[in-house]
Amino acid sequence: MGDKIFRLYDTMSKQVKPLETREPGHLRFYACGPTVYSYAHIGNFRSFLTADLIVRTAKALDWKVTFVNNITDVGHLTGDDVADSEGEDKLEKALRSKEGESFNNVWELAEHYTAAFEQDWQRLNLQEPNVRPKATQHVRQQILAAEDLIEKGFAYETPTGVYYSVESFPKYGKLSGNTQENLRQAVREVVVDDNKRAQADFALWKKDDHHLMQWYSPFGWGFPGWHIECSVMAREYLGDTIDLHSGGEDNMFPHHECEIAQSEALTGKPFCNHWVHTRFLQVNGEKMSKSLGNFYTVRDLIAKGADPLAIRYALISGIYGKPLNFTDQGLRDAQANIERYRKADELVANVTKEGEDKLGATLEELYDQALDALANDLNTPVALAKALEGARLILREGEDLTIPSAASGKRFLDRINDLLGIVRSSYEMAEAPKPAAPQVDPQLIESKIAERAEAKKSKDFARADAIRTELDALGIELRDTPTGTEWVAKSSI
Numbered sequence: 408m409g410d411k412i413f414r415l416y417d418t419m420s421k422q423v424k425p426l427e428t429r430e431p432g433h434l435r436f437y438a439c440g441p442t443v444y445s446y447a448h449i450g451n452f453r454s455f456l457t458a459d460l461i462v463r464t465a466k467a468l469d470w471k472v473t474f475v476n477n478i479t480d481v482g483h484l485t486g487d488d489v490a491d492s493e494g495e496d497k498l499e500k501a502l503r504s505k506e507g508e509s510f511n512n513v514w515e516l517a518e519h520y521t522a523a524f525e526q527d528w529q530r531l532n533l534q535e536p537n538v539r540p541k542a543t544q545h546v547r548q549q550i551l552a553a554e555d556l557i558e559k560g561f562a563y564e565t566p567t568g569v570y571y572s573v574e575s576f577p578k579y580g581k582l583s584g585n586t587q588e589n590l591r592q593a594v595r596e597v598v599v600d601d602n603k604r605a606q607a608d609f610a611l612w613k614k615d616d617h618h619l620m621q622w623y624s625p626f627g628w629g630f631p632g633w634h635i636e637c638s639v640m641a642r643e644y645l646g647d648t649i650d651l652h653s654g655g656e657d658n659m660f661p662h663h664e665c666e667i668a669q670s671e672a673l674t675g676k677p678f679c680n681h682w683v684h685t686r687f688l689q690v691n692g693e694k695m696s697k698s699l700g701n702f703y704t705v706r707d708l709i710a711k712g713a714d715p716l717a718i719r720y721a722l723i724s725g726i727y728g729k730p731l732n733f734t735d736q737g738l739r740d741a742q743a744n745i746e747r748y749r750k751a752d753e754l755v756a757n758v759t760k761e762g763e764d765k766l767g768a769t770l771e772e773l774y775d776q777a778l779d780a781l782a783n784d785l786n787t788p789v790a791l792a793k794a795l796e797g798a799r800l801i802l803r804e805g806e807d808l809t810i811p812s813a814a815s816g817k818r819f820l821d822r823i824n825d826l827l828g829i830v831r832s833s834y835e836m837a838e839a840p841k842p843a844a845p846q847v848d849p850q851l852i853e854s855k856i857a858e859r860a861e862a863k864k865s866k867d868f869a870r871a872d873a874i875r876t877e878l879d880a881l882g883i884e885l886r887d888t889p890t891g892t893e894w895v896a897k898s899s900i
């Protein structure tokens with residue numbers, strides 16, 4: 408596989424270019440991980456699956472991979488996604504929400520959602536990262552980085568925190584196109600903080616002796632900013648310059664822009680050579696949001712009976728650089744394909760017929776084409792089509808399958824599984840996830856849904872709400888979608 412080139416779109420240079428590693432044959436890769444204030448949704452996993460496919464493709468090309476996927480368990484503020492350093496810590500906010508009532512403190516909440524995330528990661532059959540560092544376990548390094556940045560003239564202390572001066576780093580804005588000029592306008596709408604020299608400056612450290620997670624620093628009690636966490640953890644595990652960094656499209660700005668500014672100011676070296684961003688997942692053609700009722704966590708879908716491997720299949724069925732529309736039909740199609748792989752896998756395991764190898768050469772070619780497709784900017788639709796063509800060839804042999812053909816079939820399925828992770832799970836716990844059986848008779852739920860629809864039609868909203876509350880008490884959550892009302896049994900870990 409040494410002669411193949413792995414090409415990926417690079418957000419910085421805005422072109423598809425070969426993924427180059429500083430050390431030949433060794434990829435050092437950092438993917439931004441989840442903020443553990445809630446269960447990860449399928450959109451989050453779309454981005455993590457891009458990273459997983461990159462890791463798998465690199466390994467198929469015989470590269471060594473050091474893959475880091477962090478856990479953001481402090482410091483990601485509600486305002487951080489749109490501007491800089493304002494709002495509430497997402498974990499603190501979650502503790503005060505209805506779901507938060509079941510936790511004794513914010514540490515327990517973080518632990519719970521981290522464990523749930525790791526479980527979902529395995530259920531969707533992603534390969535384990537080499538390191539899964541937690542921001543809260545690297546606070547000392549973050550404080551040292553903030554001190555270093557002040558000393559080097561890139562940051563300054565105010566009564567409310569330590570801020571990075573965006574003007575001190577002329578390249579700020581190169582990745583996202585959010586130049587300092589654009590920023591002045593964008594940021595002002597969100598937050599004005601007179602403590603900052605410029606409104607676009609972002610926090611490395613927030614002074615706060617009321618925060619539920621706080622550490623002592625030369626700047627007093629407080630907590631780190633979200634961006635410095637990733638700069639520090641990437642450097643700790645991968646070195647000053649990394650080969651590849653990924654995240655969802657919303658990470659491009661401000662998160663990754665800020666990481667570059669911090670890391671390059673700290674080391675004086677380029678931070679990262681290749682940037683990959685996954686476009687957002689939509690559900691039934693719309694942005695996923697709780698208010699639209701089309702917001703799904705992995706465990707929601709599993710509780711509704713979806714096969715985790717089918718969820719994986721559906722989530723990787725589109726090119727990562729284009730928005731993907733997740734639909735029930737897409738999930739059903741994925742399920743049908745997963746069944747084909749299961750049958751093919753069973754078939755090759757139970758063969759007694761002597762004869763020639765009729766499949767080896769074709770399957771070898773199909774595997775090669777699937778790998779080529781992934782090495783060509785992760786063209787998953789083509790890779791999945793080639794893989795399926797192979798599975799169909801095996802199935803078509805049926806009872807005529809010979810021992811040598813079955814051996815080729817098995818080799819093909821094993822290699823396709825290493826590449827795409829869709830034939831069988833690598834984790835025992837994920838093999839037979841039982842959908843949480845609803846404690847309530849589905850027929851009763853459906854009749855309540857129909858009654859509620861009638862109530863809504865006749866504008867009896869009080870009755871409609873009462874039905875929702877009634878079902879909620881039975882552990883059934885209703886979701887109004889453009890195509891009607893759906894229900895899920897509320898899952899628990």
Ligand code: AMP
Pocket residue numbers: 439440441442443449450451452453454479653654655656657658685686687688689695
């Ligand atoms: P968060 O937990 O908010 O820190 O997000 C974890 C990862 O999921 C980040 O890389 C986000 O960019 C990514 N992400 C969030 N929403 C979506 C979505 N709808 N589709 C794809 N990726 C997403």
Ligand code: ZN
Pocket residue numbers: 438439440637662
């Ligand atoms: Zn990050």
